[in-house]
Amino acid sequence: MYRETEFLSGRRRFLKGAAGALAVPAAAALVGPLAVPAHADDSGLPDFAPVPAGSVGPTPNADGYYVGRIEGNLYWVTDSYYQSMFLTTTRGVILVDAPPTIGHNLLRAIKDVTRASGRPSKVTHLVYSHSHADHIGAAGLFGRDVIRIAHAAAAPLLARAADPNRPRPIVTFHDKYTLKFGGETLNLAYHGPNHSPDNIFIYAPEYATLMLVDVLYPGWVPFKGLAVSQDIPDWIKAQHIAMDYPWRTFVGGHLGRLGVRTDGTVQIQYMDDLEASTRSAIDSVDPAPYFTKYGAQGNSWAIFKTFLDEVANTAATPVTAKYTGVLAAADVFTKDNAWALLESLRIDAGILGPFGVRP
Incomplete structure (x- = not known):
């Protein structure tokens, strides 16, 4: 079962560290000592600076995953490399993304939560944040009758891929789509290309939570090559669009912890610098x-x-x-x-x- 105490403790550690993160020098004075590298070993591999404590999320369980409540009926799952999010409803589960590194642990995490809540454990809807295999490559685990939802641009990309692990979406949209099911709501929106041509914003208004994958990286610098994004100017713009949403909690799709608004401010400052x-x-x-x-x-x-x-x-x-x-x-x-x-x-x-x- 998810460990709320551990998650909240880690979140408090981050908030304490993040408060000082904004005190870094302005762009005109990019100075500061490098952190002491981790102790060298005999592997011959390079050494890097230690990971700040505030960047680390909760520890996965013995099966390799952590599942925690964001708020109310909204939960998240991580293996410290990737993240997924799901809503339990009175009629089934709405899942957002199915990263293959988490794989069958998504099913275990959902059962952990629904067993405790008494809600149905069947995944009835699967929202694709975008078409990339590293985020939806376990979509095939949820059967043929799940309603798969994605932006319209994802459909031809997935058709071209012809990947049985990434079934094509059943429902697509161009600008906005509101998913209402079992007493819960997700607002899906497309604000143009950024990391990929089809990457969408997923907002849970009742829980003030935004999921946007491969754009903001809470506590970390962006992945190599600005997340290997296909449209760098619009990827940069997407950071600001994300901050226009009234979210309290952010799910970025990668790494081991959730985000808070300070994370977005610090990354935007990093990019400006x-x-x-x-x-x-x-x-x-x-x-x-x-x-x-x-x-x-x-x-x-x-x-x-x-x-x-x-x-x-x-x-x-x-x-x-x-x-x-x-x-x-x-x-x-x-x-x-x-x-x-x-x-x-x-x-x-x-x-x-x-x-x-x-x-």
């Missing part, structure tokens, strides 16, 4: 050595690679220093995130640096 640093690095890194060496060899791709890598490294260095100890894995993915943002600034914003129009 990263953009300011990347724009500065485009101007400060001298392209001449790269053009001189690799141009003489006729190797255009080597010019691009070495110059852009150096810009990303230059941009990432002060941001990594500022957020290490504030956001988990700042030293793991900030350079990759700077590289993705750099490419977006070049391609989407026309900030081409030495590859622009020659005088």
